[in-house]
Amino acid sequence: MAAQQKASSASQTxxxxxxxxxxxxxxxxxxxxxxxxxxxxxxxxxxxxxxxxILPGTNGSARIGFADGTxxxxxxxxxxxxxxxxxxxxxxxxxxxxxxxxAAQEGRDGREGAxxxxxxxxxxxxxxxxxxxxxxxxDALPVxxxxxxxxxxxxxVAGGNDSSDEMAGGLKGRxxxxxxxxxxxxxxxxxxxxxxxxxxxxxxxxLYPRGTTNSTVKLSSSVPQVRPPITLLVISVGxxxxxxxxxxxxxxxxxxxxxxxxxDGGDKNLKLLSIRTIDPPSRLTQPAVPNSENVNALGAxxxxxxxxxxxxxxxEEEVPGVxxxxxxxxKRSVIAQMVKTxxxxxxxxxxxxEGLEGVEVE
Amino acid sequence: xxxxxxxxSPTTFALATCVMADRRRINGPPGxxxxxxxxxxxxxxxxxDRARRQRQPSELRKIFLKTGLIxxxxxxxxxxxxxxxxxxxxxxxxxxxxxxxxALKLACxxxxxxxxxxxxxxxxxxxxxxxxxxxxxAARKRKGHIRDASERDLGVHLETALRGAIxxxxxxxxxxxxxxxxxxxxxxxxxxxxxxxxxxxWGMMNVLAGxxxxxxxxxxxxxxxxxxxVSGGVAALVTDNDGGAPQLMLDTDPAxxxxxxxxxxxxxxxxxxxxxxxxxxxxTSKAALDEQDGRSGHEALVDGAVDAARGAHMxxxxxxxxxxxxxxxxxx
Numbered sequence: 090m091a092a093q094q095k096a097s098s099a100s101q102t103x104x105x106x107x108x109x110x111x112x113x114x115x116x117x118x119x120x121x122x123x124x125x126x127x128x129x130x131x132x133x134x135x136x137x138x139x140x141x142x143i144l145p146g147t148n149g150s151a152r153i154g155f156a157d158g159t160x161x162x163x164x165x166x167x168x169x170x171x172x173x174x175x176x177x178x179x180x181x182x183x184x185x186x187x188x189x190x191x192a193a194q195e196g197r198d199g200r201e202g203a204x205x206x207x208x209x210x211x212x213x214x215x216x217x218x219x220x221x222x223x224x225x226x227x228d229a230l231p232v233x234x235x236x237x238x239x240x241x242x243x244x245x246v247a248g249g250n251d252s253s254d255e256m257a258g259g260l261k262g263r264x265x266x267x268x269x270x271x272x273x274x275x276x277x278x279x280x281x282x283x284x285x286x287x288x289x290x291x292x293x294x295x296l297y298p299r300g301t302t303n304s305t306v307k308l309s310s311s312v313p314q315v316r317p318p319i320t321l322l323v324i325s326v327g328x329x330x331x332x333x334x335x336x337x338x339x340x341x342x343x344x345x346x347x348x349x350x351x352x353d354g355g356d357k358n359l360k361l362l363s364i365r366t367i368d369p370p371s372r373l374t375q376p377a378v379p380n381s382e383n384v385n386a387l388g389a390x391x392x393x394x395x396x397x398x399x400x401x402x403x404x405e406e407e408v409p410g411v412x413x414x415x416x417x418x419x420k421r422s423v424i425a426q427m428v429k430t431x432x433x434x435x436x437x438x439x440x441x442x443e444g445l446e447g448v449e450v451e
Numbered sequence: 452x453x454x455x456x457x458x459x460s461p462t463t464f465a466l467a468t469c470v471m472a473d474r475r476r477i478n479g480p481p482g483x484x485x486x487x488x489x490x491x492x493x494x495x496x497x498x499x500d501r502a503r504r505q506r507q508p509s510e511l512r513k514i515f516l517k518t519g520l521i522x523x524x525x526x527x528x529x530x531x532x533x534x535x536x537x538x539x540x541x542x543x544x545x546x547x548x549x550x551x552x553x554a555l556k557l558a559c560x561x562x563x564x565x566x567x568x569x570x571x572x573x574x575x576x577x578x579x580x581x582x583x584x585x586x587x588x589a590a591r592k593r594k595g596h597i598r599d600a601s602e603r604d605l606g607v608h609l610e611t612a613l614r615g616a617i618x619x620x621x622x623x624x625x626x627x628x629x630x631x632x633x634x635x636x637x638x639x640x641x642x643x644x645x646x647x648x649x650x651x652x653w654g655m656m657n658v659l660a661g662x663x664x665x666x667x668x669x670x671x672x673x674x675x676x677x678x679x680x681v682s683g684g685v686a687a688l689v690t691d692n693d694g695g696a697p698q699l700m701l702d703t704d705p706a707x708x709x710x711x712x713x714x715x716x717x718x719x720x721x722x723x724x725x726x727x728x729x730x731x732x733x734x735t736s737k738a739a740l741d742e743q744d745g746r747s748g749h750e751a752l753v754d755g756a757v758d759a760a761r762g763a764h765m766x767x768x769x770x771x772x773x774x775x776x777x778x779x780x781x782x783x
Contacts, residue, residue: 212651229607236604240732243651346729353736361749364731368611375575376620414576417678418615418718418725421757425750 103336107377107412114341114412118327126337132430132437134333139445163276169266170214170273212243214264217276233367238276241318241349241362318351318362319441323427324369325419330427332437342369344419348431350438359438361428371415379408473597501641502537502551504691504700504707511702511762516664518672518774526561526673528770530665532637532657535704549642552706553591555657556635559665561673563627571626576619578626581610583662589636590654601652605659608730612663612718615727616681617670627675631662638706651732653687653705656716659730660685663718664763671771674778679720680767681727684759686752687714688735697737699751701759712737715752719760729753 105113116124123131137155144150147164154160217235224231264272324334324342331338339345345367353360379397380386397406407413431438506512513533521527534542534554541551564577571578583605585594594602613629637654663683671680688697689708697712705711713733717726735748746754 229603229610232600232603233607236600240651353734358736360734360736361731362734364729364749365608366611366726366729368607368614372614372619373574373576414620416615416618417723418720418727420725421750421753424726424729424753428749 103340105337105340105374107375108410110341110371110374111377111410111412113337114326115410117331117338117341118329120328123326123329123331125331125335127335129333131329131331132440134441135335166275166277167272168275169270172265172269172271211271212239214271215239215243215274215276217242220277237320237347237349237363237365241320241351242276318349319438319445320347320349321431321438321441322347322367323431325423325427330423330430332430339370340374341371343371343415344423345369346424346427348428348438350431350442352442358434359432359436359442361432364424364428366419369415374412374414376414377412379411381408473595476596478595479593500547500551501643501709502535502704502707504704505536506702508698508700509758511759512704514664514763514766516668516766516770518668518770519777521558521560524560524562524669524673526669526671526675528559528665528668528672529557530559530661530668531556532661535707537707551642552704553635553638555633555637555661557631557633557658557661557665559629559631559662559669561627561629561666561669561675563673564622564625564675565627567624567626573624575623577617577622579610579614579617579619580626580628581606581613581666582628582630583609583633584631585633585636589633591638591642601655605655605662608659608728609662609666612681612683612728613666613670615718615725616667616677616679616720618676618678621676629666629669631665633658633662637704641706641709644709651711653703653711653714656685656687656714656730656732657702657704659683660716660759660763663728664767668767668770668774671767672774679722680764680771681718681720682760682764682767683716683718684756684761684763685714685716686755686759688712688733688737688748688752699740699755701755702762713748713752715749715756717753717756717760719757719764721761721764726753726757 113126116126125131127135129135135155137153139151139153141151142149143152143162144164148167149165150163152160152162217239219231219235219238221231264274266272321332322334322339323346324331324339325344325346326338326342331342334342334345347363347365347367349362349364350359351362352358397408399406405413405416430436512535515531515533516528518526518528520529532555535552537551538554541547567574567578582598583602584598585602587593587596598606609629609631617627637657639652639654660683663681667677667681670677684701685703686699686701687703687708689700689703689711690697691709700708703711703714711733713731713735715729715731717730718728719726731749731752735752737748740746740748740751744751
């Protein structure tokens, strides 16, 4: 199974038979009201517990756990590092400053002015590593997850919200100490016990308490308006959009998207930070054989029993109840629908963020 | 034999990658060294020297795509983007040793379908492996010999884009290796700019679009059945003048823009109007769209990327036709 596990970025799928896959797919793709194996509504999340500040050796830490025993622990460490502008970042304005009164600027907070790396920070100062038991650290899944998280974290306030000067430049800007020194942030998360793809969601939420503890440690001013981003895992099955999918549900998904959102400045609106498609594991499953093509079942069924019908969601001819691995991609309208469900007022994104704001961080 | 085993054992390898140290070669300093810069040379880095986009917002760069250049592979392709106007001007009339922008060049090889080794478990579908590597000299900052996180990330994106198109169940128990070497990468920003708050690895998105195009040409060259030729396209929201609302532009060269607010790359199959891979980065809420345009920013961005991919698809079609004609000429 090793090769197949490595083959997908959404791997570690459960071993379901084609019949089971077909059953799941059919119930999840029922128009309007899908039936999920655990009885949740399409936008309902599994209950989860989160507690911040559990590791005394870190600058910020958190643990998150689902009811089914999945959990993840995140620790954040900040270290002071000397800012080295490499050759590819040299900037004319920066250079002229340097050869001028370099010593005089040293003690000054470098957050004034705009444009130079010493002011705006650098994305590589945030380092994310994810460890999942059963995966090597160069496997597709951990690499993909850590890049995804780093991307939304680093880019989160890059749009620049004018409301608070403290957050100008986003997380990257916050890491600047002065012209010559900056913080380097190490975010390490460790999945534990029955890890599967949902971990990324759990982990991403960990970053939320992390960001706030961090802000209190480092700035101890009144900026907790700005929240770290969250990443939601959304799947589409047939015409339905389903949130917080379990492993079994991901296994039959037509499309899997990871959507990162954050609060847009001080107001209540959500803004989109990134979308990534994730390789749906349904493409790697084993197909079933309809009775009409099965030599062993010859004559056992009437020829009218399995007639291929067109699945409107995938555009493929399928015999009902006979599983076929998914092929092709996802329509643009489906993606737009999924993003809309996350972003709309009172939508899922807002609900999750509000829930997270209830986590107590001292 | 025992020594060999030690070196090949997965634990040793995992250890080596975990600390990311390349101990078999003598490498240069990882960050590069900074050349001496004299105060008299400073005025030469001027904002006026900045590369500027000469194309229309919806005009794509020309693509050079040729298949079958690597005879030992079952399929191969070479892709090159047209150099920007500023780069062409700088080559004709050099003022500085530093090129103003770069143009993407990459080579793709496809090996397979080939039988999987006996040690691998049964797979009812073709097992796709993608490997994207920058040549050490590809970018302005030198890349190491071991793939770093961004290169592996590109590999995952590429795999997602291709797997949706390949009809995998036609080759049970077989493997397909796709290897891409990036010979010249796109810049993330104009070289004279320091990274600012809008900074991200925007060049990677163009590289991914190029990888998708080259890989699907090479897959077609290897005669592997696909639903359609997947083509990659990039669109971005850029602000070139301060304070303006971000404009939607197709096939952006990051070196030509002051700042990129968000960008999107898609792997797209025109015949089915489906997206196999989507990677969108950055805030899209402030996009300047027409009044009557009912789309939101991210929808416009995805549509723009799809338009760019449609353009690339035409080039792909021509390249594949050429490859087919060559294959027919060889058989008769």
